[in-house]
Amino acid sequence: xxxxxxxxxTNYNSRNNNDISNYNIRxxxxxxxxxxxxxxxxxxxxxxxxxRNNNTNDIxxxxxxxxNNNNEDNIxxxxxxxxxxxxxxxxxxxxxxxxxIIEVAESGxxxxxxxxxxxxxxxxxxxxxxxxxxxxxxxxxxxxxxTILFIMDYSLRFITADxxxxxxxxxxxxxxxxxxxxxxxxxxxxxxxxxxxxxxxxLRIFIMIRTLKIIRVFKTFRYSKSxxxxxxxxxxxxxxxxxxxxxxxxxxxxxxLIIFNVESDSFDSFFDAVYWATVSLTTVGYxxxxxxxxxxxxxxxxxxxxxxxxxxxxxGIITAGYMDSLxxxxxxxxxxxxxxxxxxxxxxxxxxx
Numbered sequence: 001x002x003x004x005x006x007x008x009x010t011n012y013n014s015r016n017n018n019d020i021s022n023y024n025i026r027x028x029x030x031x032x033x034x035x036x037x038x039x040x041x042x043x044x045x046x047x048x049x050x051x052r053n054n055n056t057n058d059i060x061x062x063x064x065x066x067x068n069n070n071n072e073d074n075i076x077x078x079x080x081x082x083x084x085x086x087x088x089x090x091x092x093x094x095x096x097x098x099x100x101i102i103e104v105a106e107s108g109x110x111x112x113x114x115x116x117x118x119x120x121x122x123x124x125x126x127x128x129x130x131x132x133x134x135x136x137x138x139x140x141x142x143x144x145x146x147t148i149l150f151i152m153d154y155s156l157r158f159i160t161a162d163x164x165x166x167x168x169x170x171x172x173x174x175x176x177x178x179x180x181x182x183x184x185x186x187x188x189x190x191x192x193x194x195x196x197x198x199x200x201x202x203l204r205i206f207i208m209i210r211t212l213k214i215i216r217v218f219k220t221f222r223y224s225k226s227x228x229x230x231x232x233x234x235x236x237x238x239x240x241x242x243x244x245x246x247x248x249x250x251x252x253x254x255x256x257l258i259i260f261n262v263e264s265d266s267f268d269s270f271f272d273a274v275y276w277a278t279v280s281l282t283t284v285g286y287x288x289x290x291x292x293x294x295x296x297x298x299x300x301x302x303x304x305x306x307x308x309x310x311x312x313x314x315x316g317i318i319t320a321g322y323m324d325s326l327x328x329x330x331x332x333x334x335x336x337x338x339x340x341x342x343x344x345x346x347x348x349x350x351x352x353x
Contacts, residue, residue: 099160102153104225116223119153122146123219126192130214147192154185181222187215233321244313251310252277255303263296281307 101112126146129139161176162169176182221227234241252274260273266289267273276289280303291300 095160096163098156099163102156102160103164104223104228119149120220120223122149123217126150127214127217143192147189150185150189150192154182154189157182157185184215184218188219229325230318230322233318233325237317237321240317241314244310244317247313248281248310251303251306252281255280255299259291259296259299259303262299263291263293266290266292266296277303280304281310283307283311 100106100109101115103112104116106112123146125142129135129143132139157164158173158176162172165172165175165179167175177186221231255277256270256273259276260267260270267276272289279286280300283304291297
């Protein structure tokens with residue numbers, strides 16, 4: 001009986017031990033599987049991380065390549081813009097130099113002085129044929145040469161009009177043909193062009209067009225600084241001059257009406273009275289028309305005295321403005337020379353220090 005119990009206990013213990021061993025084995029296997037899964041997960045995570053890193057690197061490389069390409073494109077665009085800007089500035093500097101040459105020569109600018117002298121000689125030569133009744137072959141040659149020079153001068157002044165008018169390129173090009181000097185230049189060119197390329201048979205038309213060349217005399221005024229000063233003075237004093245002009249017109253009309261009614265026998269028409277009043281205003285007095293009665297002569301004396309005063313007014317206005325302009329130019333010249341002397345003295349003192 002005891003032996004059987006011991007045997008049962010032993011069997012029981014062995015079964016328990018086997019169960020425990022199996023349980024431990026299962027735990028070990030489970031742990032191994034867990035560890036293996038963990039390692040696999042870790043490996044997968046590492047792989048995923050590496051893949052993400054690779055993708056990130058690829059993206060960064062692509063971004064770097066794109067940025068490099070963009071930088072290269074920007075550099076190329078900058079180079080093109082710089083080249084275009086350089087070409088534009090070069091063209092502007094050439095146009096500026098052309099403008100300086102064709103304008104009135106400054107002191108020391110011998111090219112501009114030569115151009116001014118060339119144009120003045122061309123104007124004088126182009127007017128010589130007007131002193132002869134017959135046209136020579138030499139005159140035709142000189143007329144062609146001077147016309148070419150005038151067309152060239154007009155073209156150069158047109159393409160540099162923005163430097164003169166300072167209204168912007170497009171607006172200056174549109175405004176220039178309607179300026180006074182441009183109209184004078186055009187009228188001085190048209191007669192020669194018309195005579196060269198037209199077949200005018202009527203002598204009167206030929207003479208009229210040929211006489212229009214006398215307008216070229218006014219082109220010489222452009223190359224005189226004094227004339228330019230006077231034109232600026234007239235422009236600045238336009239309101240007083242307009243007032244004097246209004247007084248002169250009122251004087252002429254009033255005198256003409258009075259003398260026409262007082263001296264109806266001596267003046268056949270109102271236009272004759274206007275002609276006489278204008279002559280009296282300028283104190284010329286040709287003597288072809290004159291009053292006969294005492295009343296008419298008194299009116300003539302009063303008109304002559306008023307004419308002297310009216311003629312003196314614009315002369316005084318222009319003279320005063322001209323002297324002011326000369327004094328202003330002299331002050332600017334002295335100020336510029338004083339500033340230059342001060343700058344030179346300061347430079348010498350700095351060198352000595």
